[in-house]
Amino acid sequence: GQQLNQSPQSMFIQEGEDVSMNCTSSSIFNTWLWYKQDPGEGPVLLIALYKAGELTSNGRLTAQFGITRKDSFLNISASIPSDVGIYFCAGPLLDAGGTSYGKLTFGQGTILTVHP
Amino acid sequence: GAVVSQHPSWVICKSGTSVKIECRSLDFQATTMFWYRQFPKQSLMLMATSNEGSKATYEQGVEKDKFLINHASLTLSTLTVTSAHPEDSSFYICSARWQINYGYTFGSGTRLTVV
Numbered sequence: 001g002q003q004l005n006q007s008p009q010s011m012f013i014q015e016g017e018d019v020s021m022n023c024t025s026s027s028i029f030n031t032w033l034w035y036k037q038d039p040g041e042g043p044v045l046l047i048a049l050y051k052a053g054e055l056t057s058n059g060r061l062t063a064q065f066g067i068t069r070k071d072s073f074l075n076i077s078a079s080i081p082s083d084v085g086i087y088f089c090a091g092p093l094l095d096a097g098g099t100s101y102g103k104l105t106f107g108q109g110t111i112l113t114v115h116p
Numbered sequence: 117g118a119v120v121s122q123h124p125s126w127v128i129c130k131s132g133t134s135v136k137i138e139c140r141s142l143d144f145q146a147t148t149m150f151w152y153r154q155f156p157k158q159s160l161m162l163m164a165t166s167n168e169g170s171k172a173t174y175e176q177g178v179e180k181d182k183f184l185i186n187h188a189s190l191t192l193s194t195l196t197v198t199s200a201h202p203e204d205s206s207f208y209i210c211s212a213r214w215q216i217n218y219g220y221t222f223g224s225g226t227r228l229t230v231v
Contacts (some may be wrong), residue, residue, distance in 0.1 A: 033220070042122070042209045042222035045162070088159065102148060102213065104220060106159045 002027045002093050006107030012081055014115050021110040022073040032072040033090040033104070034063050035071035043088060047074070079114050086111050118214040119143055122143040122223025129200055129230055137195045137226045139210030145190035147213035151183070154225075166193040172203040 006023045013019060031050055037041035040114070047058050049065035049072060049089055063074045076083055089107040119142040131137050139149055147168045153158040164174045164185055172185035182198040182204075193212075197204055210223040 040225065040227065042211075042225045044222070045220070101148065103162055103165060106160075108159050111157070
């Protein structure tokens with residue numbers, strides 16, 4: 001189905017290290033979104049990807065839309081303590097004809113802990 | 117731009133009472149808003165889609181009589197949890213789409229605790 005499988009579930013890293021997380025699906029998506037959620041807050045959009053193969057950066061963050069349209073990854077370089085939070089991938093649900101319902105489905109999230 | 121304001125940020129209520137949560141788009145008009153529920157350390161689960169001027173559409177397994185949604189204007193959607201029970205305690209988040217290409221903005225969430 002149109003579920004997103006996100007890994008890893010959690011990561012414990014030292015400040016300054018690079019981080020990589022990914023999302024896969026058995027279904028094709030035409031858009032991939034990466035969000036960060038701080039405790040007690042709503043998700044905030046980090047990067048949006050709209051084309052297969054697209055590689056987009058936002059500061060220390062880089063994300064790519066997989067060629068097969070069934071996966072995406074997010075990299076964070078030189079992590080800092082404020083990177084702590086939950087990172088979610090998300091994509092719009094599509095009907096049988098490939099048209100979006102306008103609704104998003106989310107991955108399970110990656111909990112990132114950064115030790116100073 | 118594209119700010120969604122959600123209120124209250126937290127609420128504690130007694131079992132059997134009803135609670136209303138508001139979601140406002142501050143600087144854009146939102147014909148469609150979405151309501152999510154999130155349990156601790158879990159992902160966001162879509163509850164319903166709120167449509168301005170018409171009935172909300174609910175996801176499978178979500179009780180429409182328990183979670184009443186009203187979207188009476190282009191900038192306001194409300195979620196009312198009726199006859200709340202402790203199992204309704206959760207983090208509720210609203211979202212609105214401000215851009216065709218999936219420009220979704222989320223509210224800051226409401227922590228509901230039913231005692």
